[in-house]
Amino acid sequence: MFLNSKRIIEEGDLVLIWISRTVIRPVYLKKDEALQTKFGHFLHNDMIGRPFGSQISATQGRGFVHVLAPTPELWALSLPHRTQIVYSPDSSYIIHRLQIRPDxxxxxxxxxxxxxxxxxxxxxxxxxxxxxxxxxxxxxMQAVKEFKDHELSDIITCTHRNVCEDGFQIEKPTLATAVFLDLPAPWTAIPKLFEGEILNRKEAVHICCFSPCIEQVSKTVKVLEEHGFQSIEMVENQAKRWEGHESMVRSVDEALDVLRDVRKRRNMGIERRKRKRLVSEVEAEQSEEDKKLLRGDYDNPVVYNPWGKGERVKEGDDGYKWAPVSTIEPEIKNHTSYLTFALLPPLQD
Amino acid sequence: MSRISEGDYVFMQLPSGNHKIVRIVADSLIVLGKFGSVSANTLVNLPFYETYDIISKTEVRKIAAEPADDLETSAESGINDVLTMEGNKIQYHGNQTLSMSEIEQFKQSGLKGDALIKKIQEAHQDFDKKTEFSKAKYLKRKKAKYMHTFCPLPMTCDRLLDLYIDKDPARVLGMDPATLAHMLSLANVRPGGRYLIMDESPSVLTTAILERLGNKGCVVIAHENEHPNLDGLKYFPQWMPSDDFEGENPMVRLINLLDLFCPEETLPFVEKDADSLKGTQKTQYLRQLYRENQRLWVRKQCELGFDAVIVLSTLNLVDIVPRLLEFAAGSTPLVVYSDARENLVNLTLALKKDLRVLAPTIMETRLRKFQTLPGRMHPTMTAKGYSGVLLHGIRVLPDSAAVAVGMAAQRKKRKIEPAENTVQT
Incomplete structure (x- = not known):
């Protein structure tokens, strides 16, 4: 599921249905069932047997979704947020700095x-x-169920516990070489790491504490030092998401031509009104044909419109000039948390 | 990995904050520049992560580690400092009564380390007038210069990257550690995966992936030159692909772009009876056979599809990425690094038209380091500038018959669906 390279979708698989950038829905596929979305009705049967990544059309012909294999990143995007989640720029750096390796x-x-x-x-x-x-x-409870559903129970051992008071010890020794603390008061949990066989003291132990406030960092750093941690370093990771777009190239010459056109048409308007007056003055004697001739052909002048103003122009449409640009997401994650890293050297025998 | 063994590459942290990679070769001398030198035999079996003082070429002594910010002793005196400063003017020059040549003479007479620094401190006329904070700072500076200590650390990809960033950031295309880490996660790198990559750095990306694979899975490096750049990989001999036809399933496999994109141009391989060949002819033939088997393996994997395509290249991305996409299996990540956002903007626009990549997105991650002295916590005053960004998306299998909701209906009735759906990314 999360840990294999399966290529073909089978009944019973957990798939992530990509509906749009903001709507990704986890679904367990079952024969003869269907998925109803605002973009249409999709049959599970249409997905089973197809390769992962397939684009599937709705039954009514219009509308489609993509069927994706689950990854931790996609899963995080599909989550209804129960708590503040650790986002991928932070989580990836934490895993990197904690030197987490297979096994x-x-x-x-x-x-x-x-x-x-x-x-x-x-x-x-x-x-x-x-x-x-x-x-x-x-x-x-929710986590236990989720890890079981995701076939990760063999890798993840969940314990319901307040570690700051009751410590980390469980029936078996954990002997960890990496520790991640995302707690309101990590400094109360650090001493508990030394009770029981929690850390593998034959190897270096890397730790990361994740706290939003600088006061928390202060207390954490002090306690880390007291417990023999070295190379203490605190960083903040700022991530920004950009999107590539095309921006219309509007030249000054075209702007001048627009102004010229407006001026020309205004003059035409004045002219037309003059002629209209003329027409109405002599109206009685004129036939419809002659009235038209007198007004001239000023009634429906073609407006110079180089940039498709008032028309439905889509990014990149032919007939216009475009330049590649990047735009930033409207709201950025300005601060997630401070990451305090430290290293505990192995104990010498 | 808790002690130094013979043959290891070791990352030496030096008092100046610089580092050096050394190889532990029996009976050789490890030279750490002005911080002294020590025989390799003395280092064997020494625990990593400790700080050692060089007593002589054959003797080192474990000492207490200098904390990263070793000024915290004076941290609480922050407010008192302001008081002492008033009424005490310190001249900027001429306080140190020892000249450079006198210090050199001391050094030559065998005085070093703590003793030498004490001498220098005593010779400073106004040392006592300094604030506690600046005293600590002064001593720290002198220690960085005159201490003969080192701290050996095991080689990791993280340290390799640090080294290149310090020495020559252009070689790693200005890539910072957080961006590299983000690439690994977005590419869904995990033990057992098979990845097609281009790595123009001295194998920094390659080693980062290998660290995550353990000893399961494979990295296929597509390289534009006849030989790939494997400079950084030499520090990790366990992964170095060998040409000596050993190892059935090497974790690093190589293919040049010509063999990858134009297999019809590959010269046909003529099978021979290896036993009938002799000497160098046989060696040469076995080597060719080995390479041919590697090539066939890679071609087969290209058909099966890779678990991700990861690109770090200065080739025109708009050109190379769509070609590599052909070898990615459905629903696998595409991750592309560039040192300029503009390159990725152009790539995004090309991929939007291509339809084989879902939601191409550009991500920029920047680390901000802080000084961690209690009561003096603030971001460091200067930092390295990075311009690296990455693009990620998911390889999908488009269906030419699929029609987005609202694409045709949109003219009749305005806004029948939210705007995002009309383009269903």
């Missing part, structure tokens, strides 16, 4: 929405383990 053992508290847990599980693979702790019971 690593990782401690994570709390589980939250499970978005980071999925990314961690992908990184450690079937030879590693993620020990994740969540103090909120509903969230814990």
């Amino acid at each position: 690593s053992k990782v401690v994570e508290a709390g589980t939250g929405s499970g978005a980071l847990t999925h990314a961690l599980a992908r990184a450690v693979g079937t030879d590693g383990t993620i020990f994740t702790y969540e103090y909120h019971e509903d969230r814990h």
